[in-house]
Amino acid sequence: MLNLEQVKQLEARIAKAINYIERIAKEKGEMLQREAEMGAKLSAFQKQEAELKARLESYQGRIDELELHISRFKEEQGKIEESILSALDRLSRFEKDMEKSLKEKPGAPGAGGSDPAGGATKTAPSLASEKPRAERETGGGEPENEGSPDDVHDPLVDLPYGAENKDDPQENGEELDIF
Secondary structure (H helix, E strand, O other): OOOHHHHHHHHHHHHHHHHHHHHHHHHHHHHHHHHHHHHHHHHHHHHHHHHHHHHHHHHHHHHHHHHHHHHHHHHHHHHHHHHHHHHHHHHHHHHHHHHHHHHOOOOOOOOOOEOOOOOEOOOOOOOOOOOOHHHHHHOOOOOOOOOOHHHOOOOOOOOOOOOOOOOOOOOOOOOOOOO
């Protein structure tokens, strides 16, 4: 038979088991709540990750587009630079030709082409140089000696005092059409 002490021990064990079960049930509820919160956070993070991936893809597309624009810009800049350098080279050759023709004064020895009246029959050089085309384009040949500024012939300075320059479009009332 059971005695009173055994019943009290059994009762204490049952109370202990009930407390333990209640505590485990409470912990299980807390764990389920945390699991739900973590699931919500996980889905929020997954959504944010998808948004960030989409933004990254759009940014990568924009970067590729900008890199393409940069490469086109560099190509265009190179072409512009080549054009400017070519124009400067042509201008330099033209200036040298003009200086060379201005150095050849009428009636000077070796100038040639002067008429008996003393007027020059030689005209200013055209834009094309007397050098072969290959040398003009590459800038080949030997550099020409540049004269001093005193050697430059200025038709306005050589006019007698009070004489008019009839070839000057501004003096004749005409406009100079450059373009």
